[in-house]
Amino acid sequence: MPLDRAQQLEMFRRMLRIRLFEEALIAHNPVGHLSIGQEGAIAGACMALRDDDYVTGTHRSHGHPIGKGAEIGPLMAEIFGKRTGICKGLGGSMHLTDTKLGLICESAIVGGGFPLATGAGLSAQVRGSDQVSLCFFGDGAVNQGTFSESVNMGAVWKLPVIYFCENNGYAVTTPVEKSHGQPEIARRADGYGIPGVVVDGQDAEAVHAVTLEAVERARAGEGPTLIEAKTYRFDEHSNRLAIPIEYRSKEEIEHHRNERDPITLYRAVLQTRDLLSEIEAIEAEVRTTIDEAVEFAKASPEPEMSDLWDSMYVNPISAPAGEGEL
Amino acid sequence: MPLDRAQQLEMFRRMLRIRLFEEALIAHNPVGHLSIGQEGAIAGACMALRDDDYVTGTHRSHGHPIGKGAEIGPLMAEIFGKRTGICKGLGGSMHLTDTKLGLICESAIVGGGFPLATGAGLSAQVRGSDQVSLCFFGDGAVNQGTFSESVNMGAVWKLPVIYFCENNGYAVTTPVEKSHGQPEIARRADGYGIPGVVVDGQDAEAVHAVTLEAVERARAGEGPTLIEAKTYRFDEHSNRLAIPIEYRSKEEIEHHRNERDPITLYRAVLQTRDLLSEIEAIEAEVRTTIDEAVEFAKASPEPEMSDLWDSMYVNPISAPAGEGEL
Amino acid sequence: MTMRNATQKLSYLQAIVEAQREEMRRDERVILMGEDIAVYGAQSLFDEFDNKRLRNTPISENSFVGVGVGAALTGLRPIVDLTIASFCYLASDQIINQAAKLRFMTGAQLAVPLVVRTSTFYNNRTAAQHADRPYPLFMNTPGLKVLAPSTASDAKGLLKAAIRDDDPVVIFEDINLWGKKEEVPTDEDFLVPIGKAAVRREGGDVTIVSIAGCLPHALSAADALAKDGVEAEVIDLRTIVPLDKETILTSVAKTGRLIVADNSHKVGSVASEIAAVVSEEGFESLKRPIQRVAAPQVHVPYNAALEKRLFVSKDRIIDAVRAIT
């Protein structure tokens, strides 16, 4: 089922929210691994999901909750380390998890999300729900043992899981060709007997279409799909990490920024569909949303020592005398 | 290069040594995971190696050193837990490692050998030696993350490693079809861009031929090969573990024992080559070797507490006062 | 309906199976996952529950524990059997980095009602790669609860409590106790509280804190010592995290002497932690040096006679007591 106009605009909105969220961070709080350049892959995948479907993500976490439709204020406040943050300021930039929208974990341990997403799929299957679980991961994460182990388990048990690779070509400074014996990630799917699909990650609608197909397979009980979305990260791996070597050329980066920006590309598509005024309204709206989120974050209080103790256990074990006060 | 007559007889000798070694254990010291039924795969693979090539193995360890040509007495003494054992009675049934023949580890941690064999291959490459490294593993071990991680590293770096699967169809009670999303193990090779080959593991010469080809590729710097030898374990997973369920049929077991015994099959082949009298001489010789090994093992002394301390570090840290005496 | 005080003679291993059976009956969110689970005691569960809730897993420890975590986050209450304790190292990433941390990292948006079971296989001729007793492995990580039952009743009651607990729990079962039988309560709501040690024998002269399979040795040492007029108080630790400091400190306040019996290697053991707590918080009552009776810093050999000498025995406990009384 292709996207209707409202959904197309919603997808554009989410892409733009990711972009402006990240740009606000660069301006106000230079922390984290940014998703600029990868918005089409993220929003395209998320638009194929229901609100109650599960998502796991990575250290590059900001895009995933935004793509899934989460409220922006608590995400921004989290990155500012505030108590009103979605994780009370305890999780921070690598862990923006909004469980109201089925986001159960952004794992900063590369490869950590594979088992968790697979387990969410198992849970849906055992409970007889028709939820699916979508696992975002990077090209580098494919080399963690958990990829192979978890995809295989998903396949054996025909779990409703979509393994979705944001292949941006690099893991920190390491290109796919230098770390993968065989660089086509989708091709690994065959080893587990599941379909592997490649899609242009800068084409949000194409991503949406292949993800939707995978979601339908999963809901129908036919098991997992491995999707490889070819995308690109416009900025440095993390804006906190000094990278002392040139591992990709300026030309390559400029090419992607100029020719392969998923937002520019999708904006042009929507324009050909006569949606310019709607787009412009969204652009104004998103700018406001982000500005308000920054204000909200700045004005919010810091978490307290007791929040740490209270967040440890469901039935809190009380702080030993003195330690609560550190 | 096909095997000459002397090599054919040597291969038969090693197969028979494995068989009679295991049978002696059943008679004298019922401990361990036996390789009966898998002798063709093991000896066929090992005959393609030089003495200075490396081998890693598994909990089902007895066959590998015998296949590589190790002296029998110290192996037997090891299983009897004696100080004259190849590992001084400290390693035991799951760890028969004879380093004189390049055996560097039999890992009772399933999947533990993949990185070690890959590291031995890396070592050969860095040192500019033309040694290769052969990694024995079971069908069940393929599902450990280390398989995927290590095979990929071997592939990226074009290391001289042969990943050799003794696919006996089961991991304890779990059949391959119930634990592998895609049951053809050799097919996983494609995910790492290396060749995957299937061979009849009950046909020792066929195993030797495919292994030799892989060894030649490896020595030529062309990287790893994944070999899947289809074989069968005639006995229970371990003769110490009570198996409360019937997970494979008596008919299946009988079929393999009667029709697919690698020793019977190879004996018949060699007979057609007019080697009956040589075979009979080997049979007598191997029986004597095993009997003598049992005598040697029985007559050998037990290890001592100081052996434990002395085997910990290259520069032994001395036992704290009192503890050496426990 | 079972009677409140009814009991049934069960071995430690049977008690573990019964705990799982009762909790699986009671709560359909409870599932059991692991390798060849029928081989490790659960075969009778297959008569009652199907493959949906009893999952034989591929050999993928880190991932199937993580699958348990993912399922726990999303509405199930998984029991994951890591069978042999040295396999814990393969899954320590998912246990420490995910199970223990996820609730905290999400600002308490999530709970992880997961149980990880694992057995210590020492004194079983399995050699160094299978014989670990890594009780301290998860002790340094906040967010987990860690148990080590020593009797059939506790094995049942603690496992049931763990399954009902909303936080992740790791439970070490001791195969040296598998065969020990006793009368075990049949009440479906029989739970042993997490975090409470048990005083198994009272005495005023010395405190012996015992972990897991050390208990029988501690009790027979105490009996032997009593013949010589030394009355030992034997505390069965039962829960490693959170530590029941109160029971230990109360006893040491009375006896002034502490022995800790622990089959882990001595360095960095649970015994070390207990010694540290008492040397901090119970120092004023201590009359003599603390004694840890534990395995020395050598690996477990295959040779059975040598293996046995590494572990805690009645005689080693008696010697330790003698040294400070």
Added chain:
Amino acid sequence: MTMRNATQKLSYLQAIVEAQREEMRRDERVILMGEDIAVYGAQSLFDEFDNKRLRNTPISENSFVGVGVGAALTGLRPIVDLTIASFCYLASDQIINQAAKLRFMTGAQLAVPLVVRTSTFYNNRTAAQHADRPYPLFMNTPGLKVLAPSTASDAKGLLKAAIRDDDPVVIFEDINLWGKKEEVPTDEDFLVPIGKAAVRREGGDVTIVSIAGCLPHALSAADALAKDGVEAEVIDLRTIVPLDKETILTSVAKTGRLIVADNSHKVGSVASEIAAVVSEEGFESLKRPIQRVAAPQVHVPYNAALEKRLFVSKDRIIDAVRAIT
């Protein structure tokens, strides 16, 4: 040719790079493996050594550590960089089940001359999955040596000693010390002995044993205390396994009071082990309770202000000393 006593001003991180450079020059069996090693300080090594000996690995921690073990078994002397200490859990299987056990299990047929480097990334706003200080993780496993240098000279000399050692060594580097500069010996054979603690300041009133990044705090606490007439002896542990009991016990024999400063979580910490040793072997000289100054049992939060409060500080050490003097 370098002079015997020549020095060079280096930061802790530079000293680590120099140690590797010198040992790679000296011994062609030494190789360095890890993820994006240029990013973690080694970029200048690429000017001198090629891709054969400098290996950027795929993201496969358990396997690339195991590849290091396999290479160590067969003639190389690999240095494996596990970058951030919470990745140790992913590789603990190969470190514990293989590196630490292989020599023993083969009856000493083999040696494992492997160095595993890893950094503790606390106080860096990386939150719970990146900020662990798991010093005790490998302490319970015999067969390993475990180091934690606190100065640039020790970072160099201990790493060089580790590379030359024939047994597997794990070394925890502390990013809070990366920038600290000092004069470091340039002698290519400058080694700091494994297993020896350093007395950084002498004093007769209280012993402060400090681990890794706690040292600057311990020294400034000692300075502040001295103004009040309390003379602290500050011991920099440097080696976690094997523990230098002698230096610690000798100091406690003099002072009768012990503080251990450790940025791990308190429960099951290296501080616990030291407290246990002293409560066993140094009990008679102890005048007051031992005090562990460590991180409490909560995870590391992202919020920087709260994060900082978890760790050892000058003030927390002073408070602990005041409590027992």
